[in-house]
Amino acid sequence: MxxxxxxxxxxxxxxxxxxxxxxxxxxxxxxxxxxxxxxxxxxxxxxxxxxxxxxxxxxxxxxxxxxxxxxxxxxPAVYANDERLRIRNPFRVIVLPWGQVATLRSGYSNEVVTDSGTKYQLWALPVSLRARKRAARQAARTAAAGEPRAGGGRGRAFGFGGGAPAAGGRSGATRATTDQVMDDLREMQEARENTEAAQGEATVRWAxxxxxxxxxxxxxxxxxxxxx
Missing domain, CATH: 1.20.58 (Methane Monooxygenase Hydroxylase; Chain G, domain 1)
Known part of the structure; x- marks a missing residue:
């Protein structure tokens, strides 16, 4: 057979x-x-x-x-997937493969910095100092009650630190909304920056x-x- x-x-x-x-x-x-x-x-x-x-x-x-x-x-909008970050600002559309992103910074505005040092503001993620103060007050009340704080120390509560919050802090109320989004984007960048699909050239198109x-x-x- x-x-x-x-x-x-x-x-x-x-x-x-x-x-x-x-x-x-x-x-x-x-x-x-x-x-x-x-x-x-x-x-x-x-x-x-x-x-x-x-x-x-x-x-x-x-x-x-x-x-x-x-x-x-x-x-204004920010689109993120496993391959790239696409930023739709008022007059430009910026596409950055994760491999081109050096860091995402939060201060008085949220912005992304490329490996070449170019900065782009994230218009869709405005910083709310009022929301940060409210989050800080909530963190202080949580600490005073002896409960574990979500998001780490004081600097993280105001969104100036890099990286993601401590484990278990993702759903906490001690982070302003846009700061939580920035933490998510940092996690994606750190996880995907060295993958093959996330390589390429940055592009900028006028609207x-x-x-x-x-x-x-x-x-x-x-x-x-x-x-x-």
């Missing part, structure tokens, strides 16, 4: 890329929605009820203001979808003002 020849197995499809973890500012989005609603209300009122040059000035102002409001409130309309609105507004 003959045995059938072993057939080569079919090539396996490449493993799917890891899903992005998306970090945004809920307060920024809410502010942006409210500002856009206000601009729309005032702008459309001027468009439909204004006289003379007023509708044209309102139109130019809306073309200028709406992209800027979107850029600074709704647009022409924001800059173009804003520039057009500014030019139109300048022309209308100049014509008197």
């Amino acid at each position: 003959t045995t059938p020849e072993h057939e080569p197995s079919a090539p396996q499809p490449p493993a799917p890329r890891s899903t992005d973890r998306v970090h945004r500012s809920p307060a920024g989005i809410l502010t942006g929605v409210l500002l856009l609603a206000l601009v729309a209300w005032l702008g459309f009122d001027a468009l439909f009820t204004g006289h003379g040059r007023t509708p044209w000035l309102a139109l130019a102002g809306m073309i200028l203001v709406v992209p800027l409001v979107v850029a600074f409130t709704v647009r 022409y979808e924001i800059l173009g309309p804003a520039a057009a609105g500014a030019v139109l507004l300048a022309i209308l003002i100049a014509l008197g």
